[in-house]
Amino acid sequence: MGDDLNSLLDRLQGVTSREALQAEIARLRDHFEVEHLVYHSVSGAGEQYAALTYSQDWVSHYVSQGYARIDPVVRGCLRSFEPVDWRALDWTGRQVTGFLDEALDAGVGRQGLSVPIRGPGGQFALFSVSDRRQDVLWQAHMGRSQRDLLLAAHFVNQRALEIDGRTTLCARALSPREIDALTMLAVGMNRPQAAERLAISEHTLRVYIESARAKLGALNTTHAVASALSQGLLLP
Amino acid sequence: MGDDLNSLLDRLQGVTSREALQAEIARLRDHFEVEHLVYHSVSGAGEQYAALTYSQDWVSHYVSQGYARIDPVVRGCLRSFEPVDWRALDWTGRQVTGFLDEALDAGVGRQGLSVPIRGPGGQFALFSVSDRRQDVLWQAHMGRSQRDLLLAAHFVNQRALEIDGRTTLCARALSPREIDALTMLAVGMNRPQAAERLAISEHTLRVYIESARAKLGALNTTHAVASALSQGLLLP
DNA sequence: TGTCACCTCGCCATTTCTGGGGAGGTTGAA
């Protein structure tokens, strides 16, 4: 391996711009001795943010085609907590085989390992390394690097979140009872059930829902629950 | 520090029962040289799973009182990607001060650091260490241990997920139109507005909402939107 | 001592959603 990981992470925590992050991505690629290293965040309404070492052509093609929807790596990571080895994924299906061919043409390696990362408000990102080594070499290499990759993934995402300024500004915090009320609705209760569970009258419950909605600037109850969930005001 | 972290993590990856995980939690506590170490998985519906070193009395009191809803540590971690220092939280409020007093009486330390952990399907957990050191000592201790704590948090959650067999969530994926429909509702539209935006009749929209609700096993529209959001099926 | 946020309760009319039926066309995979 190249430099010491700890010093790389220290450097990483100092970056404050996308360009600097991009440079650190390249350094991490060298450190992990892989051909490509990719950070890819899909938070927000379709907007994606990436810092990677693929060719620009492939990236714009990927985005314009909406490949995030069919990419087996993305789909696999969405349902996994652990890092995902690309060979363990399902690469069958017409769209998928077409995607795979294009990816290989674009220089993406056949071997790969992707770390799923999840942040507040439903943020989701991938941190992937990819290469063209043989199976055995790749397995051994990843076996040695897995824990380091987890840490790198964490800190890259942390910097990316900070650079993008994803500090959700919440006008006024909800009161405990307002949180209770929205929580009951979020788990499927109707108002009589929720009121009974909270041991208050249905009308009082309505007052909480209304005040929560006003604070959140929501247009209706469903909107209020969705906003509160997205902002991390309710337990998932 | 006690044993080498890597060997502790290796041990950890071999556990297959709650009891064994509990034993490893105690070992990790000794390794990190703290009074208490807590792994705590929570959901809005109220199910909780914990492996920790607090007294059994405090745990059952915490659960029976539904303290997960008011605990500032939980609420802070919900909105953060980075580990959260307990001193940076807001401990004011009537219920909160009462909770704090009871916690201190139960032997919970005044110092603490909690790592938020997020898994697929909206899973959310905390990995916390707590102690009664002085501020300066605590800060220095945590500064040295932070990266190790991140790794420990990851692997404890990984084992907990596997032991509980939560790998099979989300039976059937939502169709594109179902996602569209729920997304419109999540941003506050009512049915006529959403139907117009999607350029379909209101009746058709209802079909999507109904089928999405059936797939998600939701009891009403608000529940369906909340579930889909929590499971990361909608963009926030 | 006053203010302000919070918690609790009630009624009315109107709008909106929900549950139960239908029907038919398209598309992709086995």
Next chain:
DNA sequence: TTCAACCTCCCCAGAAATGGCGAGGTGACA
């Protein structure tokens, strides 16, 4: 080809939520 899943449209009646009008008590903070 056949089948399943998807997309689109329609009606009706009862259930539920919403909007707007109230009221009073508590505790914290300045």
